[in-house]
Amino acid sequence: MxxxxxxxxxxxxxxxxxxxxxxxxxxxxxxxxxxxxxxxxxxxxxxxxxxxxxxLSQISPNLETxxxxxxxxxxxxxxxxxxxxxxxxxxxxxxGKARVKRFTQGDFVFIKCSERNQTKLARKFKGPFVIVKVLENDRYELKGMNRSNRIFKYAHENLRLVPKGFEGLVDVATTLINDEEAETAVGENLIDQDPADSDSDTISVSREATLSAGSDTLTASSEIETEMIEHKVQVHAGK
Known part of the structure; x- marks a missing residue:
């Protein structure tokens, strides 16, 4: 055309x-x-x-069929x-095609947010999520950092690897604190146990949400559990 x-x-x-x-x-x-x-x-x-x-056809009329x-x-x-x-x-x-650097089971990744459901100032990624299974055709099964057992399936192009080492742990901690879906993020501190060696960095969680009632001290692991324990303490004190 x-x-x-x-x-x-x-x-x-x-x-x-x-x-x-x-x-x-x-x-x-x-x-x-x-x-x-x-x-x-x-x-x-x-x-x-x-x-x-x-x-040209008149010049050479005797062409073979x-x-x-x-x-x-x-x-x-x-x-x-x-x-x-x-x-x-x-x-x-x-x-000239970019080579895919595949993730492995246990890696922490962020999920790219859909453009249809976000504003200009909204976060571009959500998470973190952990890869629980590697599927074929560059797809993965993911699980959130909260208590939910829900499994998500995403393609490689929609995921971004969380940086490893101390910087990666800071990113994970910041995201967990700001993520409304992470129920276990309330009252949790993420500690880098080995900041000198980025390959052996691990995450440990210390829960510090406590309530006192007389001589008894109760420990809660989340905001929801804290409210439930506080209600029980008030009922017990009323008796």
């Missing part, structure tokens, strides 16, 4: 010609132009011979050229 548009544009820019009157010449030019992919002209692939203008075997040979060669060109294009495309 782009080639046809270019030819018609050239004709239209000629003040002595009208593109409607030149369609026969345009058709002949297209049918007699050799394709870079097939190596043959459309007329050769259809009839086994090259298209010629009226003047192509046989059926010649036509099949031309089409077979064109088919081979198409396959060779396709393989070359695939190799060229894959040469």
């Amino acid at each position: 782009r080639t046809l548009k270019g030819l018609l544009t050239i004709i239209e820019n000629d003040s002595k010609k009208v593109w409607r009157d030149e369609l026969d010449e345009v058709q002949l030019a297209l049918n007699s132009t050799r394709s870079r992919v097939t190596g043959f002209t459309p007329t050769e692939l259809m009839f086994g011979t090259r298209a010629q203008s009226l003047g 192509p046989s059926r075997s010649d036509l099949e040979s031309i089409r077979n060669r064109a088919s081979e050229n198409i396959i060779r060109s396709a393989d070359s294009q695939i190799e060229k495309f894959n040469r």
Whole structure:
């Protein structure tokens, strides 16, 4: 279509010609132009011979009529050229394609938020989530950091790896504190047990939410549990 548009544009820019009157010449030019992919002209692939203008056909009228075997040979060669060109294009495309660095089970990742459900100032990623299973075709099963056993399935392009080492632990801690879905984040402190060695960094959780009632001290692991214990203490004190 782009080639046809270019030819018609050239004709239209000629003040002595009208593109409607030149369609026969345009058709002949297209049918007699050799394709870079097939190596043959459309007329050769259809009839086994090259298209010629009226003047050239009068100069050489004794052209041999192509046989059926010649036509099949031309089409077979064109088919081979198409396959060779396709393989070359695939190799060229894959040469500049980014390689996927796959995640492993146990890695912490962030999930890219959907653009349809966020504002301009909203967070671009949510999480963190832990990879519980590696699936085929660059897909993963994820699980949240809260108490929920819900499993999510996401493709690789929608995930971002949480940095390892001390910086990664800070990111995880900050996200857990700000994430409304992380129920266990309330009253939890994430501690880097080995900041000097990034490969052996682990996360430990210390819960400090406590309530006192007389001589008894109760420890809660979340805000919800804290409210429940506080209510029980008030009921017991009323008795």
